[in-house]
Amino acid sequence: MSEVSARRQQAFRILMRRHMPRALRVAQRIVRDPAEADDIGQEAFMRVWTHAASFDPQVAKFTTWLYRIVLNLTFDRTRRRTFLPLEEAGDVPDLGPHAVERLIADEELSLLNRAMAGLSDRQRGAIALFHMEGLSGEEAAKAMDVSAKAFESLLGRARATLKANIQKIQETGSYA
């Protein structure tokens, strides 16, 4: 990162190769649109380049800093957005080699993606950081720029809402 601060493009390329998938993954989990996630990932690394000098490794890890940039960009965009069709509720990932198990898993994931669409962006962000990225509660709170207690509350509400949405979808076909 110090080499990126010194404007060395080769170091920046290596940094992007390592961390771009991470940025895209988190952005896509929240915005649920691959094209928009790509835009956010690119903008995030433009900010990494232009603000590299302000990064302090004593204060936070690079990944925490990157997550914060991605989340801020994502929340800014979704705040401006007024409408997102439910059909844009993300791709279903390929889970395993066995077709029947995959079908069950696909159905579960499809149900989960629909239920996730009913969460707020911040709730989806909390789930992405804690469950998908495997950050600890403290690290995720730091990345989201909230207190550990606030993060606990956010994650708890996210999981509770998700469960309620899943139940509603199973009963009525829609979480709304």
Next chain:
Amino acid sequence: MTPEQFRQLAETWGGDVERWPEATREAARRLAASAEGAAVLDEQGRLDRLLAVAPEIETARADRSSLLVLQRLAAMPQQNHRPSWYRLLRWPALVPAASLACSALVGVWLAGAMPYVHSPSDPLSVMSGVFDVYAMGFGSVQ
């Protein structure tokens, strides 16, 4: 920790006690060893596994995004990459200021390099100087 607190923590943090806040782990491990506790964790663990599945990001897609970032950087005006002192080189008064500074430097150097000769002030020398001046005036071609 009561079973109800254990359940609430599991609903918030999921089925892996080792990922719960450190202060709660010791007591949670004891409850997790019971059949009731294990069932609570198992139920939450199933949701955890679903939530942990990440969208698939192909390498080509990430590389394409990286390339677009590099293209945007290349299109940025170059002065943004230059250090702050570079702006001084574009200062309009740079040439006159540099000339003045050079003249001052040469003056200081000359003053230091030339031998300092203190003209004598006794009456004989003064008279000699005066006559030399007159002699130059009368004897010159002017």
